[in-house]
Amino acid sequence: MENKKYVIGADIGGTTVKLGLFEEDGTLLEKWEIPTVIEGDGTAVLRDIAAEIQKCREKHNIPADGILGVGAGIPGPVTADGVVHRCVNLGWGVFDVRTALEETVGLPVVVVNDANAAAMGEAWKGGGRGSENVVFITLGTGVGGAVISDGRMVAGANGAAGEFGHMTINPAETETCACGRRGCVQQYVSASGIARLARKYLAEHEGESALRSVEKLTTKDVFDAAKNGDSAANAILENVYDAFGYTISAVCTVADPEVVVIGGGVSKAGEMLVEGVKKGFLKYVFYPNTDVRFNLAVLGNDAGIYGCCKLLLDSLA
Structure with a gap:
């Protein structure tokens, strides 16, 4: 050697x-x-x-x-x-x-x-391999991300470029994000955000749902129930897909990537998440970005x- x-x-x-x-x-x-x-x-x-x-x-x-x-x-x-x-x-x-x-x-x-x-x-050896322009979004307890343009990382003046989780997408939100502001992406599409939306939906809507019997509701519970045809779970996820699709459309208008790579714990929902987000994305996307590819991260930790x-x-x- x-x-x-x-x-x-x-x-x-x-x-x-x-x-x-x-x-x-x-x-x-x-x-x-x-x-x-x-x-x-x-x-x-x-x-x-x-x-x-x-x-x-x-x-x-x-x-x-x-x-x-x-x-x-x-x-x-x-x-x-x-x-x-x-x-x-x-x-x-x-x-x-x-x-x-x-x-x-x-x-x-x-x-x-x-x-x-x-x-x-992920851009080099994972879900974005072969692409020079990549947006990476990680969905965990919070939401993080990054922009790679022409093969180079965009760091920004303060090293905070790609903090998509703290873009404001709902100025009317009354609950506070961990950052102290209201209406951040993180409040709707992170693991904690999806569970929050689920609890809120169940409190505001009547009807049967398998989610009502879950003591400590998690994002996995919501996806699992949706896969089994639970109408409340599917309604909750429609809101998530819409918020996430809106977010990605805004990011793509600025970054103009070839591919969006989605990682983090929530990405374990797999193609169900990808297909749902694509639907939300196409509602809002600026036409030059219509053909952006969506891939799941593959390198894990x-x-x-x-x-x-x-x-x-x-x-x-």
Whole structure:
């Protein structure tokens, strides 16, 4: 392995750090996880990453100059120069992660938002493979996303480009989003948002539904009931599809992608979700974007480390 060059991808989360060793062509050779240690000035986790890289070198007999660098994904907004402005999950305030990690590992480092890293991973080796213009939307507890234009990540002035979850789509909303505002996309199409809409619908409408007997209603319950023909569940999802389709149509008007890749826990609903969202999308889409493709994400939890690898390679090109 002495003649080859490698890249380390590090997806730093609040609980674990996912690490991957890649060849230059994006072949994943090994992946593993370590606990995220959050203490002091925030550099403990960086020291742990450095130690893991050293172990990896020894295990695979990689010389000191065999690793080109480290791509790191962070759960928070990151500026182009690698500075994080408040990362709650890691206990960081304003922190120059790139400089700190470069000094710790002794290698070139690129630092990006974790959703952006996952988006680049899916665009490179996953649901957006072969496309230069990709919109990635992840539906979990909240809603995140990213825009890739001409093969390059659009980060924005504050590293917050692609925060689709906090686009306002209903100014008349009375309930408050986690961000403190009202009417955000996240309140309608995230896992927590869909469950919220379901509870609200059941409270406002009469009629039988299997959902009424579910004590702690989840998004999965709604999709499962809809698959079984539950009329209330299908009505709830029609509202979700409409809100999500409206959102994607607005995003596509700005970003003009070839493909929209949908990831996150809610995407486990599969083609049922994709087909429903397409219907909502076609109600609102600007005509040049009519042929946008919709794909499900395929890399799962590995998307972040793939994207970190690609972004590091791009920075060295």
